[in-house]
Amino acid sequence: MKTRPSPDRRQARVVVLQLLFQDDLNPRNNPAKGEEMIRNSLRQPDLVRFAEDLLAGVRRNRRELDERLQTVAENWALDRMAAVDRNVLRLGAYELLHTDTPPSVVIDEAVELAKSFGTENSGAFVNGILDCLLRREKAASTGSAGHRGERDASS
Template sequence: MSDHRHQKRIKIMQDLFACTFSEQNTALCLEERDPESTVYQILQVIDELDEKLQSVAPERPLHDINQVDLAIMRTTLYESEHKETPKKVLINEAVEMAKEFGSESSSRFVNGVLATLLMPNGDVPEEKIEKTEVLESTEEQQPESEPSTEE
């Protein structure tokens, strides 16, 4: 059973991706969308969202970022500023969407950017996969314990 809110976020992200694929698409979306729709509202503040995203990853111009990742981060950043959803939930949702729709490295990139923006005090949710990988690699690196000589 899929969470209704998760499906709604996916739909918004996909619509935003389609609307921002080209300037012509963006203009058309603004004409055709209901001004009350979330996608329309995101498009109205997209420059502000992009400015915030760019400030976190200045070495990667927005046009070089995977467009799916960008749509995920824009959607998440907008929701963080206009809804009362806990930031950890938003980051986890964004990471899940990045795993499902992005490239192999998308989830880490999205997690890093959004965690920096939304969790500036370092209270960052870790990806489940990364945590498992860290645990496995730590176990492999630990030296075998020597028998105790104490009696």
């Protein structure tokens, strides 16, 4: 059974994407303004919390996210990508790597954001990169599962 994305959560992602886009184009942007925009745009406390968590997570992990994305974005430098695509990828990568949102939902939502706010080719581009990131993460976790368990047991 396929998990259906929440339309409310989609709106939260739209707000977060807008804020990430602002951050990207204006690094001196006041982070508190983003939190204010979230509260004003999303009235439900659970959606506000969801959006704040996504925004804070992407901001906090941006360097790591960019590095991970760069490793799978063959022949594409992140700084040469369209700003919308780059920020949809950051948001999607954060959700894939740091939340319990089902990967199929994360990728579907990222593709929809890219189609809505990017170019004609953005949806396929974002899909390809996030799918590659997901496959690499699965391969890495499968390949190191035994070693990780041994380390955890000795901690």
